Amino acid sequence: MIHREVADGLERLWNVRVNCIWEADESSRHGEVYIFDHVFNQECTNSDVYGSVVKPLVDSFMEGFNATIFAYGQTSSGKTHTILGNKTDPGLFQLVSNQLFQHVADQVDKRYLIRCSYIEIYNEKINDLLDKSNQGLTREDIKGNVLLDAREAVVDNVDKVMENMMQGNKIRRVAATRMNERSSRSHTIFRIILESKDANQKDGPVHISYLNLMDLAGSERVSLTKAAGERLKEGANINKSLSVLGNVIRQLSEGKEFISYRDSKLTRLLSQALGGNAKSLIIGNVTLAAEETRSTPEFAQSTKTVKNKTKVNILSATEEHFKDIRT
Ligand SMILES: Nc1ncnc2c1ncn2[C@@H]1O[C@H](COP(=O)(O)OP(=O)(O)OP(=O)(O)O)[C@@H](O)[C@H]1O
Numbered sequence: 001m002i003h004r005e006v007a008d009g010l011e012r013l014w015n016v017r018v019n020c021i022w023e024a025d026e027s028s029r030h031g032e033v034y035i036f037d038h039v040f041n042q043e044c045t046n047s048d049v050y051g052s053v054v055k056p057l058v059d060s061f062m063e064g065f066n067a068t069i070f071a072y073g074q075t076s077s078g079k080t081h082t083i084l085g086n087k088t089d090p091g092l093f094q095l096v097s098n099q100l101f102q103h104v105a106d107q108v109d110k111r112y113l114i115r116c117s118y119i120e121i122y123n124e125k126i127n128d129l130l131d132k133s134n135q136g137l138t139r140e141d142i143k144g145n146v147l148l149d150a151r152e153a154v155v156d157n158v159d160k161v162m163e164n165m166m167q168g169n170k171i172r173r174v175a176a177t178r179m180n181e182r183s184s185r186s187h188t189i190f191r192i193i194l195e196s197k198d199a200n201q202k203d204g205p206v207h208i209s210y211l212n213l214m215d216l217a218g219s220e221r222v223s224l225t226k227a228a229g230e231r232l233k234e235g236a237n238i239n240k241s242l243s244v245l246g247n248v249i250r251q252l253s254e255g256k257e258f259i260s261y262r263d264s265k266l267t268r269l270l271s272q273a274l275g276g277n278a279k280s281l282i283i284g285n286v287t288l289a290a291e292e293t294r295s296t297p298e299f300a301q302s303t304k305t306v307k308n309k310t311k312v313n314i315l316s317a318t319e320e321h322f323k324d325i326r327t
């Protein structure tokens, strides 16, 4: 439990053991035991999460697979803590960047080009967090896919990745609510684009892959956050896009032909991660002190039935193309 929950005298309503989570009051109507690939208890750090489930995904990303990691959960459940962390418990941003540049340093016979972009979805508008003047991005291709014309910064070391992330965080929408004094009011996507080729093969193939690290805004109950005015409007947009995400997952898990990706910007941008060409890792953040926690294991359970179709992405590009992108 976090300080606020202890200070408010909240009770622990959930039990966690091995890979299971269930309600402490077993007489509850919902007395289901939820079982997952991994359940991390309150003693676990971000590094434990990274070592067990994130590192293998980043290994695939470096082989040319697209990858998406997102943190999902109620407001104040620890999503931003998982992605950003703090000095004593670094978040996935830092840990993934360390792994990426360590890998690049070890592969002396390969050439790499690494770029990053950082955007937020705020009140259904996509804004560039690396370029304040680039707001309301929404260009669509002929098939209706949202194209992101976000600024892409070339990065060649961990510090540059962190600099871009911190620059973006300065303008990301955050506000105090009753539940969280630094509540994320927008969904963010930090994207790393990795291109690699064999250093000895002039016209050899280029592998290209995308890694999306997403920190979603959390769903919230107005009765708990006491939101009003601008906060209330943000909360309504957050809840709406998360409910579309829930619908999309349900449609995918039921094998429906029509999937309503187009109902929110969030699901449009996530369409590859959900049922498309990407390996996806969903981290469900929960507090053990709220009944509302139930919605997260329920959501997470339905995501497990979604099947993606992944492949290594190879550009049939020439050396010239690779150089072009580098400049
Ligand atoms: N595992 C943890 N260890 C220590 N502190 C934590 C942990 N998880 C969350 N916290 C603390 O709890 C508070 C709320 O966490 P956080 O901001 O990450 O929630 P969130 O899920 O991102 O919420 P929102 O949806 O409102 O953005 C923060 O002060 C954070 O530092």
Ligand SMILES: [Mg+2]
Binding pocket: 079, 080, 081, 182, 183, 184, 215, 216, 217, 218
């Ligand atoms: Mg947050």
